[in-house]
Amino acid sequence: MIPVVGYAGRKVAVLGLGRSGLATARALQAGGAEALLWDDSPEARAKAEAEGFPTVDLTRHGALEGVAVLVVSPGIPSLYPAPHRIIARAYGLGIPVDNDIGLFFRSFATKDWDGFDSTPRVVAVTGSNGKSTTTALIRHILAEAGRPVQMAGNIGRGVLDLDPAQDGQVVVLELSSYQTELARALTPDVAVFTNLSPDHLDRHGGMGGYFAAKRRLFAEGGPDRAVIGVDEGEGRYLADQLSGGPEDDRVIRVSSGTKLEGFGWAVFARKGFLAEWRKGRQVASIDLREISGLPGAHNHQNACCAYAACRTLGLGPREIEGALRSFAGLPHRSQLVAERGGVRFVNDSKATNVDSAAKALQAFEKIRWIAGGMGKEGGIAALAPHLGSVVKAYLIGHSAREFALQIGDLPHEICETMERAVARAAEEAEPGEVVLLAPAAASFDQYPNFEKRGEDFTARVREVLGQVAADAG
Template sequence: MIFIPDVKRKNIGVFGLGVSGIATCEALAASGARVYSFDENRAARDKTADTEYRCEHPKNWPWKDMEAVIVSPGVPLTHPKPHAIVRKARMEKVPVMGDTELFARALNQLEPRARPRVVGVTGSNGKSTTTALIGHILKQAGHDVYVGGNIGEAVLSLPPFENDAIYVLELSSFQLDLTESLRLDAAVFINLSPDHIERHGDVTGYLRSKKRIFANQTSDDVAVVGVDDDYAQSVCTELMAHNVAEVRPVSSGSALGRGVYALDGKIYVNLDGKALLAGDLSGARSLRGPHNHQNAAAAIAVCEKFGVSPALAVKAAHRFEGLAHRLEEVGRNGKVLFINDSKATNADAAARALGAVKDIFWIAGGKPKDGGVESLKPMMDRVRTAYLIGEAAAQFEEQLRGSVHCVLCGDLENAVGAASADAAMSEAKNPVVLLSPACASYDQFKNFAERGDKFRELVAQLASTNGAAA
């Protein structure tokens, strides 16, 4: 647990009692604060019944004496309109922040020699894989590493600061909006595609939030930036013009005059004017596709900052097991490979999966996002048939008409059955049934993880029925 300085006997509110909210309450209470908590969900409130931060409605909080309100990252600050708790805090002139800001304030209280090194990773797609891969490579190289934030453990649940450790944090745009004083030794911005517009107002607001990851960096720090999309490329150019932190561009598919890049899976490092081949990731099954090669390039650029040779980093990356629901191989039934990419909740993420494999029997659909799958039509030459589910099915069929044969399946179970049967009967040598929905899951599932778990379960049932090994 991270202990928070300067909060003893101070009144602090915590609104939202998910994993990070409970961790925040625990850390604040252990640090001596008087914690006032609340959640709009009754079940979440009930979990605090026997704690010293037992829930109390915000109307009863001592607002005139409140030091701060810590809100869940999901609480709207501006769009579509500020949440009631945010409006109340602003009216009372009480600062609103997130748990990552508490982490930053604790970090900033340390003497330089006692300060651990901290890495932050953001981007529209690939940030979880990149965060986990950085942690994996650094551990393989012998560093003490703690990974958390928007992935795994809540940031305040991580172990107390150790001066020789490296803390690697995944940071969403929501978290960055609530963070002011975090300084990162290495900050990574992989890519940006329009998403979460309802929260940020427009793509400009979304980009502004992402760029906050570079705030407070110094000339001792490294900024790692993807340059394979126009938004991120503009950020890279801006950072280079400001000339504060050392900027390390990363790419998959383009050779760079300076930076780390991948060409056909081969990783090249050029940080001193000479490009050197670090190794080949084209056979790394947990890092399939150009997008994962860019993720790996970013991870290698970070790890080099901490003394890990690129060649060693590539070798470590081959041992990376990957993350659930992200191009995850979940079974094989005869010649048919099943890949779970349930985390692909928008068209841009699905495009990355479609570009990583071929002879695809594609399961897509759910709760649609703006634009649907119109942008994916040029990739339909890689897809044999699309099996459409959920609210988006009719819209997707219309958008894909003339580009690929579509089957309306209704739900995931029907889609898996139809796709697996068609793949098995096809003439393709190595057909792939790919769940990469390009949609949110909320129409039929609680979240993308539940959707991916259901896919895995259905694949296991197929294997059991047919006597194959999943």
């Protein structure tokens, strides 16, 4: 645990008692603060009370009196579409509002660091798509190189649940826009921006607010190095804002598909090859085509971002290449679940929006596509240019019929459930085809989260393949 500093003997209100909220309460207590906990959910309050924390109804008049700071969990809106009533009251009283990320950055460094040979460093990764894979890949590369490393944030543990830093350790954080928009301290040593596509727009008041939340990691944080994906206009804008000119190697530009030669430092992937260029010449190249844990152009972009971040930490190209080859990928993100009779079954349940689904569809040929769930604004009409490899779609969930209307003449079947979709796709798939779950929708109509949806897909695949094996026997 990282004890929170600066609030010993003072009252700190904590709103939201999920994973990060409870971790925050423990860290505040360890730092000597008096934590006042509240969640609108009775179940969440009961869980906190079972752990020994008293809860205080922060909605009551006067409940925030004497509070030094209000710490808010990431799922609770602080501005758009409207701030939570407790946050609005804190604004009205002039009480600072922060989150666990802000507390982490102000509390992580300690006097113990004075005795370290190598100062611990923090790498923070944000963006719309690929940030989980990029974060996990950086952690994997560092671990394979024998570097002490911890991973937290929007993946794995809450940031305040981390262990105190060791000599030379690297902490890799995945940070969502919900986390970066509110943190009052953001000081990573290396910051990574993967890409930007529309998502969470109601939470941020539109695309500009969404980008502004991501940009805070760089504008507020002032990292020593910035790794910036420049395949979208926002990334090019951000790279330009941070650099003193094209030769400024404090900014490492990253692309999947575009050759970047005229910059002080760039890493890009083209035709399946990663290339690193510095000061006008190529210094390294890696063949990514046969790395099973990183299929498709979107994962090649993730590999470029992770490669660039690890190069800033002193790792060499060859040790990074070896670690890339041993990376197994993350569950629910282009995860190879099974292969039978020349048919591959791939779980990309994390493809919850059109952009991430498009990347998954571009990663494979001859696809039996399982899609659907709780569709987002605009549905899947924007996927039309990316359906050329789809042999047939199997549509599930709340938006199945809406999606069917948006895919035109593409062969499809409304299956409603995952069980039927997997069974029908497996029955009709031929050697060389991929049965791909890339829903392009949220999961909340049938599952509590995308992980459970992916787990159901995996279970149904194994069920069907087990039955096929039994029938063959």
